[in-house]
Amino acid sequence: MKIAVSGKGGVGKTTLSSLLARYWARKGYRVLAVDADPDANLGSALGIDPTGLVPIASMNELIFERTGAHPGTVGGFFKLNPKVDDLPDALGREKDGVRLLVMGTVKKGGGGCICPESALLKALMSHLVLYHKDLVIMDMEAGIEHLGRGTAQGVDRLVIVVEPGRRSIETAAKVRELTADLGLERVAAVASKVRTPDQARFLLANLDGIELVGILPFSEEIAAADLENRPPSLDDPEIYQAVEKIAARLEPEG
Ligand SMILES: Nc1ncnc2c1ncn2[C@@H]1O[C@H](COP(=O)(O)OP(=O)(O)O)[C@@H](O)[C@H]1O
Numbered sequence: 184m185k186i187a188v189s190g191k192g193g194v195g196k197t198t199l200s201s202l203l204a205r206y207w208a209r210k211g212y213r214v215l216a217v218d219a220d221p222d223a224n225l226g227s228a229l230g231i232d233p234t235g236l237v238p239i240a241s242m243n244e245l246i247f248e249r250t251g252a253h254p255g256t257v258g259g260f261f262k263l264n265p266k267v268d269d270l271p272d273a274l275g276r277e278k279d280g281v282r283l284l285v286m287g288t289v290k291k292g293g294g295g296c297i298c299p300e301s302a303l304l305k306a307l308m309s310h311l312v313l314y315h316k317d318l319v320i321m322d323m324e325a326g327i328e329h330l331g332r333g334t335a336q337g338v339d340r341l342v343i344v345v346e347p348g349r350r351s352i353e354t355a356a357k358v359r360e361l362t363a364d365l366g367l368e369r370v371a372a373v374a375s376k377v378r379t380p381d382q383a384r385f386l387l388a389n390l391d392g393i394e395l396v397g398i399l400p401f402s403e404e405i406a407a408a409d410l411e412n413r414p415p416s417l418d419d420p421e422i423y424q425a426v427e428k429i430a431a432r433l434e435p436e437g
């Protein structure tokens with residue numbers, strides 16, 4: 184199963200991705216959690232020590248070794264399909280059944296960057312989505328730019344996180360538009376930080392046909408964990424029940 188999580192900044196993508204990853208790991212899946220958001224912080228949400236975890240986009244030697252060109256060079260010749268199948272095991276860091284891979288950011292050049300580092304990330308994303316066997320959860324930015332055309336078709340579900348507020352709904356609509364171009368059909372929404380039934384109704388009324396598969400209520404535990412710089416506890420009953428329901432709806436038969 185491959186799940187990509189997108190949505191406006193700050194809505195709760197990383198929190199939801201990390202909770203789902205930890206939930207499925209507990210259920211016995213080998214989970215690969217991919218941090219594909221340039222503002223990378225999935226590691227801390229998973230409780231994974233970031234020391235020495237270098238984003239793949241900034242591994243200059245690796246990029247050179249695999250593509251045959253130095254990062255940042257544009258227009259030269261390099262391999263568009265570098266070898267990547269060994270990278271998830273080599274470069275990830277594991278904790279409690281969740282392995283984290285940090286993709287990093289590729290600075291965009293004018294007219295769309297075709298540079299060695301973006302070629303490597305593209306190849307790696309396709310590998311993860313199309314060939315990787317275990318459960319993959321990708322914490323994306325709103326742009327879902329890492330997903331190329333063919334790659335997106337290997338994603339089982341794109342989850343768009345929304346919060347009670349108009350801007351996150353607007354972003355959700357834009358993300359859904361992009362998915363049509365990419366051939367990604369299974370799009371669902373999860374609401375986060377919901378405090379009242381009215382807020383849930385607001386979201387339902389404004390999602391414009393995007394299926395709402397669950398609600399992660401506003402949680403004091405999640406808020407406290409953030410202040411204390413630790414992952415929120417999955418044993419918090421309110422969190423566990425919400426995540427369990429969302430996970431059930433996202434599983435392929437659900
Ligand atoms: N359900 C929730 N209840 C309370 N706080 C939340 C909830 N979901 C996310 N947050 C808080 O909102 C902030 C942004 O969450 P985060 O998951 O980092 O968003 P994103 O990855 O979309 O930018 C964090 O401080 C996080 O602790």
Ligand SMILES: [Mg+2]
Nearest residue numbers: 196197220224
């Ligand atoms: Mg995030």
